[in-house]
Amino acid sequence: MLKATPIADAVDGPINLDRQHCLDCAIREDAICSGCGTGELETLTTAKSYRNYGPGASIVLMGEQTEFLGSMVEGVAGISRLLADGRRQMVGLLYPGDFIGRPFSYEAPFDVVSITDVRICAFQRSRFETFIRKMPSMEARLLEMTLDELDSARDWMVLLGRKTAQEKLATFFVLAGRRTARRLRQAPRDGLMIELPLTREDMADFLGLTIETVSRQIGALKKAGVIRLSDARRLSVPNWQALIDASGEDGEAI
Amino acid sequence: MLKATPIADAVDGPINLDRQHCLDCAIREDAICSGCGTGELETLTTAKSYRNYGPGASIVLMGEQTEFLGSMVEGVAGISRLLADGRRQMVGLLYPGDFIGRPFSYEAPFDVVSITDVRICAFQRSRFETFIRKMPSMEARLLEMTLDELDSARDWMVLLGRKTAQEKLATFFVLAGRRTARRLRQAPRDGLMIELPLTREDMADFLGLTIETVSRQIGALKKAGVIRLSDARRLSVPNWQALIDASGEDGEAI
DNA sequence: GTTTCACGTTGACGTGGATCAAGGCGGCGC
DNA sequence: GCGCCGCCTTGATCCACGTCAACGTGAAAC
Secondary structure (H helix, E strand, O other), rough: OOOOOOOOOOOOOOOOOOOHHHOOOOOOOOOOOOOOOOOHHHHHHHOOOOEEEOOOOEEOOOOOOOOOOEEEEEOEEEEEOOOOOOEEEEEEEOOOEEEEOOOOOOOOOOOOOOOOEEEEEEEEEEHHHHHHHOOOHHHHHHHHHHHHHHHHHHHHHHHOOOOOOOHHHHHHHHHHHHHHHOOOOOOOOOOOEOOOOHHHHHHHHHHHOOOOHHHHHHHHHOOOOOOOEEEEEEEEEEOOOHHHOOOOOOOOOO | OOOOOOOOOOOOOOOOOOOOOOOHHHOOOOOOOOOOOHHHHHHHHHOOEEEEEOOOOEEHHHHHHHOOEEEEEOOOOOEEEOOOOOOOEEEEEEEOOOOEOOOOOOOOOEEEOOOOOEEEEEEHHHHHHHHHHHHHHHHHHHHHOOOOOOOHHHHHHHHHOOOOOHHHHHHHHHHHHHHHHOOOOOHHHHHHHEOOOOOHHHHHHHHHHHHHHHHHHHHHHHHHOOOOOEEEEEEEEEEEHHHHHHHHOOOOOE
């Protein structure tokens, strides 16, 4: 639980102008622009700029009017809120393809902080708002993405409100495993290796726990044989179904 | 925490055909149709039907393909999930104007259960999906509503993950007070009377607590003079700022 | 009136996870 | 090499909230 320490350097992501054409973009299939035609992509290509951030940099500050909107291209970032007395809760993770910011006004309701090195494809807010009104496929895609995020947020509310510390950790590893498997274009299977981009403190803030409890429950899952640790940030799952069973969900291994 | 008791009667909301014209609708200003023109409202008027539910009725069952989408017209409902062992977490409340269901497929990810008497303005799913594609104002309004709900869900994640039991109760009363004040078209002010539609069990499920803790913390807030109880479901707030201070937020009274 | 039953309160006690504290480990600067 | 500094782990203790249990209260059925 971050003690209100100021966030490192690079508050303004240095803008990087040597942009790539949208047709060759790594998040072409997943991002808000995935439904755009080639003409629309041409427009987007000339309007965008990249921004890079080192780990721990502030991408969006709660309460400020953000002057850009955009998509995660590389890296992982966290959406979080800091209470007045230093308690922190992470309310979401942003991976490549995910959208950052809220079109059509209002100050940012949460902080966005980079966890790894992060690259963002950014648009000036007013310009982006024009685009989205002119390109129905973008608005439809944003709606779809927002509905997905709402469902994920509600899933997480169940975790925060009703799951035990151990179930929280197991659920987090299930999600991390599914994401890793998806990146490798395969189904999660026994023996899957997972690399965690988050520190224990980040996990604690995401799961509504303390770092000590995170550490202890990881130890307990390891002792129970549900996970194996290569080092603090790399683990493997010998039995995927056992991990699901430990997560408090009744589902089958998917 | 509901012990997996079966939900009362009225699983299928009886359809009520004596419909009102959309122009005279009570949620005309707030619902997904608020941006529709008179021609569009004509279309909606002929397509809609009302459904009524008594308290405790199941409106949507998790895992089922819902055959209708719609808007809350009257009453309060809860969105919740029941874990295999009976733990329950409420993840949202639905008030008049709020949208029910997810357009463009997928089985329902949560239960929706009426808390009071509820009336819904319902559309056949396939018909509604045609409408939303033909009426950009509906899609834009749904996006706006979904973005608002996502922010609310994330606010609630902060509460579930990091707030104490007493802060949870105070925050819940702040929200209930704001909603009451908005219904009365005034700002929340000292002396405001709040009627709670929820039982202690509903509150417990919403706040990630037990009924005993809810009861005790309400007692503590009463003893501290932050609230006054008329009866178990009616309270007044002598000092609005004191309630905000007890909620763990640093904001001013709004 | 009495019974019943859902809902709410209150008390005694247990415990999961927080807190407080110490120490281990690996990378980096010197 | 050595010291420093994040990051992580582990142990001892505490306490907020859960659990278990009893009882109150009011409305509806009879």
